[in-house]
Amino acid sequence: xxxxxxxxxxxxxxxxxxxxxxxxxxxxxxxxxxxxxxxxxxxxxxxxxxxxxxxxxxxxxxxxxxxx
Numbered sequence: 001x002x003x004x005x006x007x008x009x010x011x012x013x014x015x016x017x018x019x020x021x022x023x024x025x026x027x028x029x030x031x032x033x034x035x036x037x038x039x040x041x042x043x044x045x046x047x048x049x050x051x052x053x054x055x056x057x058x059x060x061x062x063x064x065x066x067x068x
Contacts, residue, residue: 005027009016019025052058 009019015025049060052060
């Protein structure tokens, strides 16, 4: 039962920021910003980064800008 989640955002979750950014409020949890959803992407990215460095000699660099 997630009825109480509709009253307040969960602490230490991305609910509030996701709602503010995308206008989507999912009270049942999960979804794109869920840690369960994200961990596979982060882990596979870390493995791919090591493989690329070892076999191709490449390193990655991320620059992120947000202009309003």
